[in-house]
Amino acid sequence: xxTQYSISGTTAKGIAASVERGVSEGELAPGDALPPVRxxxxxxxxxxxxxxxxxxxxRRRGLVVTRGRGGTVVxxxxxxxxxxxxxxxxxxxxxxxxxxDPAFLPVLHPPAEVRPVFGSHRAAPRLARLEELxxxxxxxxxxxxxxxxxxxxxxxxxxRLLSVELRxxxxxxxxxPGFHHLLDLVPALGLRMVPVAVDREGIxxxxxxxALKAGVRALVCTPRAQNPTGASFSxxxxxxxxxxxxxxxxxxxxxxxxxxxxxxxxxxxxAAAGLDRWAQVRTVSKRLGVDLRWAGVAGDPVTIARHDGxxxxxxxxxxxxxxxxxxxxxxxxxxxxxxxxxxAAYAERRAALAGALGSYxxxxxxxxxxxxxxxxxxxxxxxxxxxTQGWWVAAGARFRIAAPTGVRITTAVLAPADAERLAADFAxxxxxxxxxxxx
Numbered sequence: 463x464x465t466q467y468s469i470s471g472t473t474a475k476g477i478a479a480s481v482e483r484g485v486s487e488g489e490l491a492p493g494d495a496l497p498p499v500r501x502x503x504x505x506x507x508x509x510x511x512x513x514x515x516x517x518x519x520x521r522r523r524g525l526v527v528t529r530g531r532g533g534t535v536v537x538x539x540x541x542x543x544x545x546x547x548x549x550x551x552x553x554x555x556x557x558x559x560x561x562x563d564p565a566f567l568p569v570l571h572p573p574a575e576v577r578p579v580f581g582s583h584r585a586a587p588r589l590a591r592l593e594e595l596x597x598x599x600x601x602x603x604x605x606x607x608x609x610x611x612x613x614x615x616x617x618x619x620x621x622r623l624l625s626v627e628l629r630x631x632x633x634x635x636x637x638x639p640g641f642h643h644l645l646d647l648v649p650a651l652g653l654r655m656v657p658v659a660v661d662r663e664g665i666x667x668x669x670x671x672x673a674l675k676a677g678v679r680a681l682v683c684t685p686r687a688q689n690p691t692g693a694s695f696s697x698x699x700x701x702x703x704x705x706x707x708x709x710x711x712x713x714x715x716x717x718x719x720x721x722x723x724x725x726x727x728x729x730x731x732x733a734a735a736g737l738d739r740w741a742q743v744r745t746v747s748k749r750l751g752v753d754l755r756w757a758g759v760a761g762d763p764v765t766i767a768r769h770d771g772x773x774x775x776x777x778x779x780x781x782x783x784x785x786x787x788x789x790x791x792x793x794x795x796x797x798x799x800x801x802x803x804x805x806a807a808y809a810e811r812r813a814a815l816a817g818a819l820g821s822y823x824x825x826x827x828x829x830x831x832x833x834x835x836x837x838x839x840x841x842x843x844x845x846x847x848x849x850t851q852g853w854w855v856a857a858g859a860r861f862r863i864a865a866p867t868g869v870r871i872t873t874a875v876l877a878p879a880d881a882e883r884l885a886a887d888f889a890x891x892x893x894x895x896x897x898x899x900x901x
Contacts, residue, residue, distance in 0.1 A: 469497070472508055477516035485525055485536055496526060496534045522630050524649025537649065538859075550854050556875075557884075558856035560689065560833060563874045566804025567751050568797045573786045587770075587779030588612055592789040596744075596758040599724050599792075604734040605742055609766040612780045613773070615755045616718055616745045617643055620682060623741055623759075625651055626768040627714050628679050635673040635681040637665055639835065639861040639868070641689045641718070644682060657863040658683075660691055662828040663699040670706055680714040681707075685731040687721040690861045690870040692812070692829025700730035704737070711738040714765065720745050721831055725798050726805060733760065741765050746788060748832070749801050756780055756788050808832055814878035815871065818885035824892065832874040838892070841867050847891030853884060 467489035471477035484490035496502070499517065503510040517534055520526040528534045550556045593610060600607040613619035624634065630652030636644060638657030648655050656678050659669040665683050673681070686694035695703075707715060717733050722744045733742035741761030746754050759769065773779075791797045808831070815834055816826045827835040838844045841857040848855055858868040876884065 469502060469506070471506065471516070472512075474512050474515035474519065477502075477506070477508075477513060478519045481516070481520055482525060490536050492536050492538045494536045495532075496536070498533060522652045524652065551849065554849065554852055554854040555880075556854050557872045558854050558870070560856075560870075560872050561752070561874065562748050562832065563804065563807070566800055566807065567749075568791060568794075568800055570751055570753065570787060571790065572783055576783055583779045583782060584774060587773075589782060589785045589789060592785045592792070595724070595789060595792045596760075599722070599744065599758070600742070600760045602724075603722070603728050603731060605731060605760055606734075606736075607760050609763055610758055610760045611766050611770050611773075612785070613743075613757045613759060613769075614777065614780060615747065616720055616743045616757050617647055618755075619741075619743045619757045619759050619769070620644065620716055620718065621647055621651065622769050622772050623714070623716055623761075623765065624648070624653065624680060624682075626772045627765070628653055632680075633673075633676065633678040635670065635678040635683075636863075637683055637688060638863045638865045639690055639858060640863075641684070642860040644718075645861070645863065648682075655863060657865070659865065660688060660693055662691075662693050664688060664693045664695045665703065667699075667702045667706055670703060674706065674710045674713065678713065680716060682716045682718065683732070684718050684720070685733075686719065686729045687829065687831025687833075689720075689831070690833050690856075690858070690868075691827040691835040692831045692833055693827065694830055695730045695732075697730045700732065700735070704732060704735040707732070707735075707737055714739045714741070716740075717742040719743065721748060723749060723801060723805065724792055725802065738762065739765060741769070746791070749804070750788070750791050750797070754784065754788055754791075756784055808874055811876050811878060811881070812873045814881040815873050815876060815884065818881040819888060822885055822889035824885070824888060826871075832872055834871045834873055835868050836871065836888075837866055837868045839867060841869055843894075844869050844888075844891055847894060848884075848887060851887040851891070853887065 467484045469477060470480045499510050499513045503513045521528060525537055526534050527537050596610050597607040633654045633656050634648050635656045635658050636648060637660050639660065656673045656676055658665045658673050707713065715732055715737055717731055719731065719742055731742065733740055739762055741759055743757050743759045745757045812834060819826055824836065841859060845855055845857045856870040858870060861870060
């Protein structure tokens with residue numbers, strides 16, 4: 463444990479709050495050990511049961527983990543501090559953020575006139591025009607669209623779906639490697655993560671079967687352009703996963719189809735398979751702009767009703783000003799052409815880097831989207847080595863639970879002409895690391 467921080471408190475609540483304060487202020491870092499229960503009880507003059515209750519609450523909320531004889535330590539990604547990437551150093555090419563190229567994002571035009579309304583929109587939270595566009599978007603992919611709703615972005619929606627369905631301590635199956643913000647969210651809700659391995663076709667049936675038999679109550683997965691690997695379901699993989707999930711009809715399946723385009727290609731999804739409990743979330747931030755904190759969600763009647771019931775008691779509705787802005791963009795032919803051009807550019811840029819790396823014998827994960835996952839032995843050596851060459855990439859630790867090490871490279875803004883230079887620098891860094899660490 464860090465010697466400069468002293469835990470205080472005379473109640474379980476006070477002790478837990480003291481530890482949380484230490485974590486949030488950076489006095490207790492990930493991996494720092496907390497004192498054994500009896501020792502801390504003696505230091506604070508309380509019973510061991512009081513300390514044990516505090517530690518139990520901290521575990522439930524995802525701030526600490528217990529490692530058997532290794533004791534209780536601060537979690538690698540405590541729920542009071544996100545796995546936020548470090549600030550990009552001055553002068554480096556940022557290939558770590560996972561952001562789209564602004565050149566392919568439309569200029570936003572909120573309604574020029576917003577008239578005041580009497581009361582609230584709780585009785586009619588969704589604009590009919592945007593609801594119709596959303597239903598058509600889902601129906602195009604064969605996803606049942608009888609019941610749709612809106613939320614303030616994908617994570618807001620997923621958090622609500624999980625919080626109304628599960629209770630603290632329940633287990634959720636998540637992709638490994640997976641979306642780092644989701645890996646923060648699940649423990650912050652007091653839920654346990656069960657990692658499910660990912661290959662080029664998405665989550666693997668073998669890993670999913672193990673998670674289902676372990677008693678997970680929900681699954682959160684990505685049908686295409688999985689972050690960070692770029693994996694997408696094949697029809698055969700989708701069918702194999704559906705067959706498994708039918709054996710566990712009580713499990714809630716949440717798909718985050720964050721790269722779905724209103725006019726783009728159709729992809730195999732679990733949501734179109736007629737499962738008992740399901741929801742699919744779609745957002746527009748990657749295609750239309752990061753300020754558009756809007757998500758559409760389709761699902762079975764019970765899931766959508768629970769989502770809407772919780773939302774009614776909290777934010778109530780998504781801003782109608784935002785809804786009008788999204789609806790105008792979804793219906794605009796010029797925006798559709800811009801998004802289509804962006805998709806073509808992203809595919810070209812990702813393929814260019816994958817091919818350039820391949821020419822040096824370096825294999826990146828196959829797939830689609832804006833990111834490329836490259837397995838490496840020493841993440842820090844690669845990240846720091848590329849930094850000296852002018853590149854900034856993301857260490858894989860933020861995306862992993864038990865998966866092998868790697869780095870994520872965002873190719874959205876990497877011009878094909880620069881791919882060869884990055885690949886050469888990558889090969890040089892790997893060669894230096896091999897020489898340093900002995901092959």
